[in-house]
Amino acid sequence: MRPRILFVDDDDTLRKVLARELEAVGFEVLPFASAEGVLETVRAGGVDALLVDLRLPGVSGLELLKRVRAADEDSQVVVLTGHGAVPEAVEAMKAGARDFLTKPVRLDVLEQVLRQALEQRALLASHSRLQRVLEADSRHGGLLGQSAPLQLLREEIRRMAAADTHVLVQGENGTGKELVARQVHALSARSAAPFVVVNCGAIPQSLFESELFGHEKGAFTGADRRRIGLYEAAHGGTLFLDEVGELPKAAQATLLRALQFGELRPVGSDRTRRVDVRVVAATNRDLARLVRDGEFREDLYYRVAALVLRVPALRERAADVPLLAEAFLARSAQRAGRRLAFEPAALERLARHAWPGNVRELENAIERLVVMAEGETITTGLVERYVLQGALERGALPTLALDELEKLAVRAALERHAGDKKAAAEELGVALKTLYNMLDRHGLRPA
Numbered sequence: 001m002r003p004r005i006l007f008v009d010d011d012d013t014l015r016k017v018l019a020r021e022l023e024a025v026g027f028e029v030l031p032f033a034s035a036e037g038v039l040e041t042v043r044a045g046g047v048d049a050l051l052v053d054l055r056l057p058g059v060s061g062l063e064l065l066k067r068v069r070a071a072d073e074d075s076q077v078v079v080l081t082g083h084g085a086v087p088e089a090v091e092a093m094k095a096g097a098r099d100f101l102t103k104p105v106r107l108d109v110l111e112q113v114l115r116q117a118l119e120q121r122a123l124l125a126s127h128s129r130l131q132r133v134l135e136a137d138s139r140h141g142g143l144l145g146q147s148a149p150l151q152l153l154r155e156e157i158r159r160m161a162a163a164d165t166h167v168l169v170q171g172e173n174g175t176g177k178e179l180v181a182r183q184v185h186a187l188s189a190r191s192a193a194p195f196v197v198v199n200c201g202a203i204p205q206s207l208f209e210s211e212l213f214g215h216e217k218g219a220f221t222g223a224d225r226r227r228i229g230l231y232e233a234a235h236g237g238t239l240f241l242d243e244v245g246e247l248p249k250a251a252q253a254t255l256l257r258a259l260q261f262g263e264l265r266p267v268g269s270d271r272t273r274r275v276d277v278r279v280v281a282a283t284n285r286d287l288a289r290l291v292r293d294g295e296f297r298e299d300l301y302y303r304v305a306a307l308v309l310r311v312p313a314l315r316e317r318a319a320d321v322p323l324l325a326e327a328f329l330a331r332s333a334q335r336a337g338r339r340l341a342f343e344p345a346a347l348e349r350l351a352r353h354a355w356p357g358n359v360r361e362l363e364n365a366i367e368r369l370v371v372m373a374e375g376e377t378i379t380t381g382l383v384e385r386y387v388l389q390g391a392l393e394r395g396a397l398p399t400l401a402l403d404e405l406e407k408l409a410v411r412a413a414l415e416r417h418a419g420d421k422k423a424a425a426e427e428l429g430v431a432l433k434t435l436y437n438m439l440d441r442h443g444l445r446p447a
Helices: 012-025 038-044 063-070 086-094 105-141 148-161 175-186 205-213 249-261 287-292 298-304 314-336 345-350 359-374 378-394 400-415 422-429 433-444
Strands: 004-008 028-032 049-053 079-080 099-102 169-171 195-199 238-242 278-283 307-310
Touching: 004 012, 004 038, 012 028, 012 105, 038 063, 049 063, 049 105, 063 079, 063 086, 079 086, 079 105, 086 099, 099 105, 148 175, 148 307, 148 314, 169 175, 175 195, 175 238, 175 278, 205 249, 249 298, 287 298, 314 345, 314 359, 345 378, 359 378, 378 400, 400 422, 400 433, 422 433
Parallel strands: 004 028, 004 049, 049 079, 079 099, 169 278, 169 307, 195 238, 238 278
Antiparallel strands: none
């Protein structure tokens, strides 16, 4: 879609000539002989930039500029002035004009100024969009997206949060299981009480029972003081057991008793303590299969899996990728003190990637793009080089479409051989003529 320029000038000849020349270099031009109808067109939307002569019949260009900026403060207005009208141009700049040009203007200069105005408009639009994304992020506890699978997940979270029953969160690595657990806690009646995280796979088996249920002074070598366990620390609130499938078999019986009777006994103690805790467990493993294999207690499974939430993989909600990518870009760019935006085609390429590492992989990819971007725009080329090509090198296919895979392979071969088509053809195992046909078919123009 061509960028739309609204051009206001009362000189019929100049207006027609410039409109024709601008359309020849890729713009769509809406010509006006006066300010009449301009404001209504701007308010209707779809105008990317304005080129306005300061000397107009009726409403002046300066007054029109002020009205346009009042209607849309992000509008990009370039003003045209005659010789000797520089003071007026300065006043226009103070009123919000992006730039001013003196008649007669060279087409290459005009094109450059307009394209800079378009880039600024795109950045401002992206910034506003990112602000909305971050606001949505805070409202949904980090669970961003509008896809059907995610909306269903949000509804299930809302219902299960109110039930005050133990919940099992299942999903692949990197899907955001802890975010789901935190949202269950935040929407529950326990939200004002602690949310305590236990990584079942990170605690040594010999220390697990002590870490989870606490110990008395002198209970074992090195226990020089009494310690409250993480289970008791979550009293009144929620205990999040991350990677519950890694829970040591010896600790499973003790956890079962705590869940079943609401009581625990610290290591080295002869007394039990009453504790009110809701458990939200998470795993990327098939707990039912672990039960069949004898690695996980069946009675404990039915306790922790009273309610089950399944977090969809990112490939199942590809429509959410652009929203997530822009949210991650906003955070990362803010930390780096930069202003960055995606070009639309770059977001499309990210959305078509399979993301085997799910949301975590996407977030890491955006961090990498922020570091490698030299300008203010994340381009398709950057995505291809630093995200998709890296996925290919790791053995992950970003797409199963043969046409797309061929295009990626051709692009990668040309990059590795610095544009040497003969060497790239040899690497690909095709004739040079076949490579040229591939280049034409995919619209690739190597340097």
